[in-house]
Amino acid sequence: MKRRTFFKGAALLAALGIGGGGAAMVHSSSRNRYYSGPVSDHFDGLRFFNPGGSAPRGFGDLLKWQWGGGRAVWPEQVPVAQTRPAAQVSDLTITMVGHATMLIQIAGLNLLTDPVWSDRASPLSFAGPRRVAAPGIAFGDLPRIDAVLISHNHYDHLDLATLADLHRTHAPQIITPLGNDAIVRSALPEARITAADWGDAVPFGALTVHLEPCHHWSARGMGDRSMALWAAFVIEGPTGKVLHIGDTGFDKGRPYRDLPARHGALRAAILPIGAYEPRWFMQDQHQNPAEAVEGFRLCGASYAIGHHWGTFQLTNEPREAPPEALRAALAAQSVDPARFRALAPGEAWAIPAA
Numbered sequence: 001m002k003r004r005t006f007f008k009g010a011a012l013l014a015a016l017g018i019g020g021g022g023a024a025m026v027h028s029s030s031r032n033r034y035y036s037g038p039v040s041d042h043f044d045g046l047r048f049f050n051p052g053g054s055a056p057r058g059f060g061d062l063l064k065w066q067w068g069g070g071r072a073v074w075p076e077q078v079p080v081a082q083t084r085p086a087a088q089v090s091d092l093t094i095t096m097v098g099h100a101t102m103l104i105q106i107a108g109l110n111l112l113t114d115p116v117w118s119d120r121a122s123p124l125s126f127a128g129p130r131r132v133a134a135p136g137i138a139f140g141d142l143p144r145i146d147a148v149l150i151s152h153n154h155y156d157h158l159d160l161a162t163l164a165d166l167h168r169t170h171a172p173q174i175i176t177p178l179g180n181d182a183i184v185r186s187a188l189p190e191a192r193i194t195a196a197d198w199g200d201a202v203p204f205g206a207l208t209v210h211l212e213p214c215h216h217w218s219a220r221g222m223g224d225r226s227m228a229l230w231a232a233f234v235i236e237g238p239t240g241k242v243l244h245i246g247d248t249g250f251d252k253g254r255p256y257r258d259l260p261a262r263h264g265a266l267r268a269a270i271l272p273i274g275a276y277e278p279r280w281f282m283q284d285q286h287q288n289p290a291e292a293v294e295g296f297r298l299c300g301a302s303y304a305i306g307h308h309w310g311t312f313q314l315t316n317e318p319r320e321a322p323p324e325a326l327r328a329a330l331a332a333q334s335v336d337p338a339r340f341r342a343l344a345p346g347e348a349w350a351i352p353a354a
Helices: 002-016 059-067 160-169 180-187 251-257 259-263 289-299 321-332
Strands: 092-098 101-106 109-113 147-149 173-177 192-196 201-204 207-212 232-237 240-244 268-272 303-307 340-342 348-350
Touching: 092 240, 092 268, 092 303, 101 232, 101 240, 109 232, 160 180, 173 180, 173 201, 180 192, 207 259, 232 259, 240 259, 251 289, 259 289, 268 289, 289 303, 289 321, 303 321, 321 340
Parallel strands: 109 147, 147 173, 173 192, 240 268, 268 303, 303 340
Antiparallel strands: 092 101, 092 348, 101 109, 201 207, 207 232, 232 240
């Protein structure tokens, strides 16, 4: 019975793409249920892909990982000092809500990235990764939310329940890569959504949101692997430029190395540092802290924030391993630790001038 239960749990993770770390079970499909558009250098007419990069691992590798042991035990709950942010900020302040959910307050506008206030990163209320850290901002304490940036459709990044709450209370503009708009519209047909491709620029008030390549994949269930695009964002405003990457593999530095030529100086970079063990399984899709520091150096940002750690246990490493590994990587690469901080839920950082 224990073996059967474990297998069913692993199969659920695989089939539904829960957590963004597992691999979705591939079923043949002759059409894309989310997006129809011309073939490009990262879309083959049916699925999106990473040019010159690696595809997500298959179901056999997922089972090898799940049966391989080495999974650290996380606490069931950790204390969180929730904060109540200002209504608006004229310069630039970034607050960690949890996992990939960040409140970016820039030039008088309030943006949320990959908002998840749900208890689980899962399509199910009774199974899937459960949060061990409460949101760093209570939902009712949010300032007016002007826009939401959704990087891709894994359940720890695209949470329809939270989006429904945000639509009801704030009606924000939603900006997301191609195909994810169909997922949101299926639940929220009246939501304001802009879907864009890599290289596109979306004007929003005093800001321009640029969509940039990163190395990842997507899935919501069986048969939809990589049918919606994933992307990084560069938020350009009068107080500087902010890079936000929800999820990425390091991919020999390709998500970073061309950014200075395209965007010039970046004031801040918000980079994933968690969900990276075991490396043989995760390295193509989730960078580790040392790679995040190398990416920080390549993109030329003045400051960086580490996210995607400590809220949902998706992979094997202990909860506190990512910030500890980040500190070691900063020292090893001779980067001032004051420039790259792993924020805990509820922590806010008024980013210094570049």
